[in-house]
Amino acid sequence: MAEPTAVIGRAALERYLVGLFRERVEILALRPLKAVPDAGVDPKGFGYGVPFEVECLIDGARRALVVSRTRPAQGFGHDYPADRAWQALYGHAAYNSFPRHARSLDVGFVRQSGELVSAADAQEFFQLVEKAGGRLYWLDLDRMLEGFAGALDTARAETLARFLAEAHAVRREEPTLYQRRIRELVAHGECLMGILDSYPHPYPLLPPAACEAIERAAVGWRWRLRDRSHRLARAHGDFHPWNILFREGTEFSLLDRSRGEWGEPADDVAALSVNYLFFGLRKSAPRDPAAVAEPFLSLFLTFLNVYLRASGDHEILEVLPPFFAFRALVIAHPRWYPALADDTRAALIRFARRMLEAAPFDPETLPAMFWPLP
DSSP: OOOOSSOOOHHHHHHHHHHHHSSOEEEEEEEEOOSSTTOOSOSOOOOSBOOEEEEEEETTEEEEEEEOOBOOOSSTTOOSHHHHHHHHHHHHHHHTTSTTOOOOOOOEEEOTTSOEEEOTTOOOOOOOOOOOOSEEHHHHHHHHTTSOOOHHHHHHHHHHHHHHHHHHTOBOOOHHHHHHHHHHHHHSTTSHHHHHHHSOSSOTTSOHHHHHHHHHHHHHHHHHHTTOGGGOEEOOSOOSGGGEEEOSTTOEEEOOOOSOSEEOHHHHHHHHHHHHHHHHHHHHTTTOTTOOOTTHHHHHHHHHHHHHHHHOOTTHHHHHHHHHHHHHHHHTOTTTSTTOOHHHHHHHHHHHHHHTSSSOOOGGGGGGGGSOOO
């Protein structure tokens, strides 16, 4: 069983307790906590928590406390430190709002040095990030709505494809983490089911029966993909034109890596390439709202073909469809893209539904993916 990596030492624990209680503290004993002491073999072979008891004197009065951390087990949604932070922050509030529950006295974190730090008064959390220079990539695509692609536009698509292939070449063997990512694609609040829930209902372009059919098909995809854990790779998680900053030439920086450090390469490939299709649909509308105009169709094919050559990952064509479906449903969403024409939304929704049919993605069939359903 995986254990927390930061060791909590007696001296650091004593300093923390002095700061918390503002009294003299003497630790008398530290011992692993068993649910039923001296009860023989516990039939429960696994638990999320890693608790230990602290017997101590606080201003001369004997107290018994428990320090608990969530085990960084493989699977169960506890894979990343942020997952385990959620467990602790949630528990601190939840324990004290339920009758007869053992009270939570504090919640905190352990630094790499082993120091314990209180976080009980925290209301919101923030990140401080260096500012990256450059222009967002979507501005390049927006410019091409009124013109053509130049050599630099093609070079940038090729550069992004080669970059992803190199990033995805770093693999990890951890089946539960891959299964989590596929499960999240279907059921996470930011992914398929969460996006469908956040559509206005009723919504003429996406009635309840269509939403149900999408979810049923997505569950089928989950069970087709969950055992392909050999594909688990270093991933960005939100690799789209609003998170890519280009400077001169093909130099670029990235923003907002999301949903963990490891994932399915198809997620990154779909996140970017679906935007070539999106801008191509916008350029065709209203003349032909189900067609992907140039130069965007060529940029899509260039990006995908360069990625396939650089990565050697032709299996990705078998995995891309549900990720395309998710990204298309985000783009078609009236909250995310409020000014989008209904004809373009409808084409994207048709694309999402067709992507969820059980077949590998074939770029040759792409035009028909946006046509009206029979």
